[in-house]
Amino acid sequence: MKTLAELLATHPFFRDFSPEHLELLSGCASQQRVDEGDFLFREGEVAKAFYVVRHGSIAVTAVTPHQGLVTIQTLGEGDVLGWSWLVKPYRWHFGARALEPTVVVGLDAACVRGKCDQDSKFGYEMMRRFAQVMASRLEATHLQLMNVYENRS
Amino acid sequence: MVPELYRVQRVRQETHDTFTLELRPQSGAARLTFKPGQFNMLYIFGTGEVPISVSGNPTGATLVHTTRAVGRVTHVMSRLRAGDVIGVRGPFGAPWPIDLARGHDLVIVAGGIGLPPLRPVIYHVLAHRGDYGRVVLLYGTRTPEDILFRAELERWRARFDLELHVTVDRGTPSWHGNVGVVTSLIPKAPFDARSAFAMICGPEVMIRFTAMELERRGVGTDHIYVSLERNMKCAVGFCGHCQFGPHFVCREGPVFAYDRVEDLVHRWEV
Numbered sequence A: 001m002k003t004l005a006e007l008l009a010t011h012p013f014f015r016d017f018s019p020e021h022l023e024l025l026s027g028c029a030s031q032q033r034v035d036e037g038d039f040l041f042r043e044g045e046v047a048k049a050f051y052v053v054r055h056g057s058i059a060v061t062a063v064t065p066h067q068g069l070v071t072i073q074t075l076g077e078g079d080v081l082g083w084s085w086l087v088k089p090y091r092w093h094f095g096a097r098a099l100e101p102t103v104v105v106g107l108d109a110a111c112v113r114g115k116c117d118q119d120s121k122f123g124y125e126m127m128r129r130f131a132q133v134m135a136s137r138l139e140a141t142h143l144q145l146m147n148v149y150e151n152r153s
Numbered sequence B: 001m002v003p004e005l006y007r008v009q010r011v012r013q014e015t016h017d018t019f020t021l022e023l024r025p026q027s028g029a030a031r032l033t034f035k036p037g038q039f040n041m042l043y044i045f046g047t048g049e050v051p052i053s054v055s056g057n058p059t060g061a062t063l064v065h066t067t068r069a070v071g072r073v074t075h076v077m078s079r080l081r082a083g084d085v086i087g088v089r090g091p092f093g094a095p096w097p098i099d100l101a102r103g104h105d106l107v108i109v110a111g112g113i114g115l116p117p118l119r120p121v122i123y124h125v126l127a128h129r130g131d132y133g134r135v136v137l138l139y140g141t142r143t144p145e146d147i148l149f150r151a152e153l154e155r156w157r158a159r160f161d162l163e164l165h166v167t168v169d170r171g172t173p174s175w176h177g178n179v180g181v182v183t184s185l186i187p188k189a190p191f192d193a194r195s196a197f198a199m200i201c202g203p204e205v206m207i208r209f210t211a212m213e214l215e216r217r218g219v220g221t222d223h224i225y226v227s228l229e230r231n232m233k234c235a236v237g238f239c240g241h242c243q244f245g246p247h248f249v250c251r252e253g254p255v256f257a258y259d260r261v262e263d264l265v266h267r268w269e270v
């Protein structure tokens, strides 16, 4: 069976991560199974972790005044889920629900933040990668807000 | 150039606002030939003329156009029925680089009504499948109801030699596919970024974000091709209506290598 460090090493998000940093991270990691339809977390809850998806798919959900629960994004194998663990007040901006039986590796937020504080090189590497996740999310929100398909121009 | 008369053989309603016309020359002669990416000027008598890309099979019997009703001419066009006659001038414009891309992986990214101008590329590639490496089609629309050519997409998805991913900006309870913008499909799509050719068609903002995401993935800007649309009148480089920076879109475009237009594209207002 693969160790958690080996599992993380195969995930695209941690591509080119050094073995020492993977080892450091794996101390905060645990594998989790989520049944179809179950929530990994709900909007507004304390963000105690972030997740990398190993198998299956996850719907990122938001509660809207008129339509109730809507899916704003779907994530699958190779994706990383969640950045609310990184910024105060550490509460989920969205919910996450499994669309099929799904396996994720959860990384404990307090543990990872602690290691970032202790090892600034590791911390920088994590921030660099999460900056990309947040930038992609921002770009996607930007595009969705513009409702680009509504008009040709 | 005088329009040639074409008779509507068939009308297909694709979605609530988009329809496909299958046309045949009224004279009984062979239809005009075109390269994937080229467009025709369709003249609706008494109303006006609009540029519309050919969306059909380059080797098919009829001339096929898929149009979204957005304004005066296209709304009148949406009321055409089998047997009606329209004028056709064309084909015009630079095609997609299907010859240059031979031997390479191909990433086709379409947004909304951007799929029809790319469909002839897909027909061509599937008819010459051995000429290309991996072929990936990424298609994004606003909602599941806006997905064009649904039955055909399902057939393509069943093939082992074409990787197809569809995503919608807004899911509905009955939609079990991807939700998210089309750019989100790029990081995981299976193609060799160092040598792949990319072809993008859709709203201008989508083109810009898609090109950026492809660049981030490592695709060279000289291997990214985009289709730009400008209002047109003459379609033959006379009137200047279609000008985009120093380019006349009707003659040099609508398909451009991204490295030629990148700076202009980034100056588009959001």
Ligand SMILES: Cc1cc2nc3c(=O)[nH]c(=O)nc-3n(C[C@H](O)[C@H](O)[C@H](O)COP(=O)(O)OP(=O)(O)OC[C@H]3O[C@@H](n4cnc5c(N)ncnc54)[C@H](O)[C@@H]3O)c2cc1C
Pocket (backbone or CB within 6 Å): A151, A152, A153, B039, B050, B051, B052, B053, B054, B066, B067, B068, B069, B070, B071, B072, B073, B074, B075, B093, B113, B116, B117, B228, B229, B230, B231, B232, B254
């Ligand atoms: C080379 C080329 C290929 C095209 N291929 C297709 C196609 O395959 N299918 C399709 O549905 N449409 C296509 N178009 C766009 C189509 O030509 C326009 O939607 C059409 O001219 C609108 O005419 P209208 O009289 O119905 O609308 P108008 O009353 O002229 O305008 C209605 C609205 O559409 C906008 N608009 C008009 N023309 C354009 C344009 N060219 N680009 C962006 N916005 C525009 C106007 O600003 C206005 O908001 C293409 C355009 C070009 C230049």
Ligand code: FES
Pocket (backbone or CB within 6 Å): B231, B232, B233, B234, B235, B236, B237, B238, B239, B240, B241, B242, B243, B248, B249, B250, B251
């Ligand atoms: S449409 Fe007249 S110059 Fe291009």
